[in-house]
Amino acid sequence: MFLSVATVLRESARKYPDRVAVVDSDTRLTYRELWARALRCAGALRASGVRPGDRVAVLLPNSADFLYAYYGALAAGATVVPVHGLLVADEVAYVLRHSGSVALISGGPLWPVAEDGARTAGVRAVRGVPTDGDPLPAPEPAAPDDTAVILYTSGTTGRPKGALLTHLNIVMNASVIAHDLVGLDIDDVVLGCLPLFHSYGQTCAMNATLRAGATLVLMPRFSGAGALELLAAEGVSVFMGVPTMYHALVEAAAKDGTTHRLTLRAAVSGGAALPVAVLERFEETFATQVLEGYGLTETSPVATFNQPELGRRPGTVGHPVWGVEIGVADAAVEDAVLLLPDGEVGEVVVRGHNIFAGYLDDPEATAAALVDGWFRTGDLGVRDEDGFLSIVDRKKDLVIRGGFNIYPREVEEVLVRHPAISEVAVIGVPDEARGEEVCAVVVLRADAGAVTEEDVIAWSRDRLGRHKYPRIVRFTETLPLGPTGKVLKRALTAASS
The missing domain is CATH 3.40.50.980 (Rossmann fold)
Known part of the structure; x- marks a missing residue:
């Protein structure tokens, strides 16, 4: 064959x-x-x-x-x-x-x-x-x-x-994306603003679009204003991006006011967790639905997706795609995959046609990643009784404060709803008394006015558990981003240590 x-x-x-x-x-x-x-x-x-x-x-x-x-x-x-x-x-x-x-x-x-x-x-x-x-x-x-x-x-x-x-x-992932998830056809126009050297841009945007016979509009360097212009000029019907791109588009639309000229029928988000508040603002601004998915380079990349036929649940990454199985395993056991019942937090594991063949010339890393026929993602997640998967956080991003596990994404979801906050990343910083302390790195909205660390702490104290709310708030003009727009938390952690 x-x-x-x-x-x-x-x-x-x-x-x-x-x-x-x-x-x-x-x-x-x-x-x-x-x-x-x-x-x-x-x-x-x-x-x-x-x-x-x-x-x-x-x-x-x-x-x-x-x-x-x-x-x-x-x-x-x-x-x-x-x-x-x-x-x-x-x-x-x-x-x-x-x-x-x-x-x-x-x-x-x-x-x-x-x-x-x-x-x-x-x-x-x-x-x-x-x-x-x-x-x-x-x-x-x-x-x-x-x-x-x-x-x-x-x-x-x-x-x-x-x-x-x-x-x-790659062929299976492109086919599943094109036909089962987004329903691309020859009349669709997809904006290719994701880096093509990355699996998300390469397979989801490029290969899936060409698999369907649709049109790919390339964008060498992303900006909210530039993307908004291309969406309108080329009649883009499907947008694929990462959370920071969604945020940039919403901000650009607020200044531009031309969204009535857009023809978006669907938007796909991946690469990192999309805050529900940003999803809601995007859907309201562009009058379309955002379909959030999940995957990694090693899963080719898509593993799960909010599939309209199975129901959509904002804040989750949906169900496994066709031909792929998802499990949640005991994260403390590394040499075996011990699956947990629904409702319990553990490490997300994946198996199916999308699992890579291993790491080049690195049998040790391959053996650690591929266990009992499953790929260990390094992400913590939980599956509900309806089969929807939610990504809680990366194992390595977990903050342990005084013995309590704190998931940064949960704190970020609350803080991003603060009326003065545009973007936020939550990290753990060393603390002699509690091991780690919760630190929020915040980008304020342009019209925020005077906002202090005490203001943010007081606001979050009323909305988060006593062990969760940040005791440290640092303000910055921008968050450090990787090539796909993912926040580089390791850079924030290094700067704070």
Whole structure:
């Protein structure tokens, strides 16, 4: 049996050759044109010596070039290694060496870092997507369990790990997202503002959109005002983003007042917990529904989703997607998966077609993550009697104050409803008496006026248990964000220690 991620594009090019596949600024490419360029890239890679099974790294911004290189390398039978767009040269070199990449395709503003990193690693750097030579007549066949993509994790516990995603992982996830979850069709227009080097942007936005024959509108760098303009100008019907993007869009809409021109029918949130207050403001502002899901790089990425057919429950991440099973296990037992009954908090575990094949050259980390046939996510969650999963927090973000477990997300959900607070992140800081103390790092609204630490503490004291409310409040202009808009709590914790 053969199955390749490249066929996602090939099949849509066969079915919908003249429909617009991708919009990149002033460039509009049909499926026929996009597939032809991918095959030219594949032919050029083959001519340069790339063989099936080789690894080709890609360091490109959100542009049509990323799609040419991604599908071109896959069509040539290579494994794609997307490189994080915010890495410095030494970090790029590490990814190239660790992955065993034979070439790095880059260009634009990322070229200087790519060139330096490739030189350090002794890897050939290619400036611009190669198109020399004859196009490959057909994509190289691949087995479902062959590695299609190696995605490097954020490396919160040391060097980044290379997660091995198979062709089956990605094709199944893209298909489930396109057809079962969002119900994409050829008339949909999806905004591609998530980084394509990340699993959320790559599979949910790019692969799922092309799997459905819909149109992907690329946005190289996200801003609330810029996204609002694109939503209106391109008639975007489906928005996919992370919580900080939802917040930015609501704020931009409040200043712009043009939401009446939008045609959004659905919005998808993932990457981090979306505060219910932000969800409610977005739905009210844009007159659409937000569907929140959950997943990780290692789950390809989607594991659960608020599926309209099964009911939607804001504040939860819904039910498992088709072909995937979710459990909640005893987080204290690491060498076995001991499932807990509904209603109890534990570590979320996942199994199904979406589970990665392991970490590249890291059997110890793979063995710790894949236990008894389940993938241990490192996230704490609880499932209710109706099967809805709620993510409580990351295990590592748990605050233990005087022996009490405090989940930062629960505190954040309350604080974000304060009329003067725009954004908030809750962390634990060392405390001699209680081990850790609850600290709220707050971004105030522009019109907040004078708000003090004592004001926020007093307000939260009336709304949270005595062990939960923050005793420390720190104000900041912005929260540190990762490439997908996720708040970097480790940076806040380091700054507070």
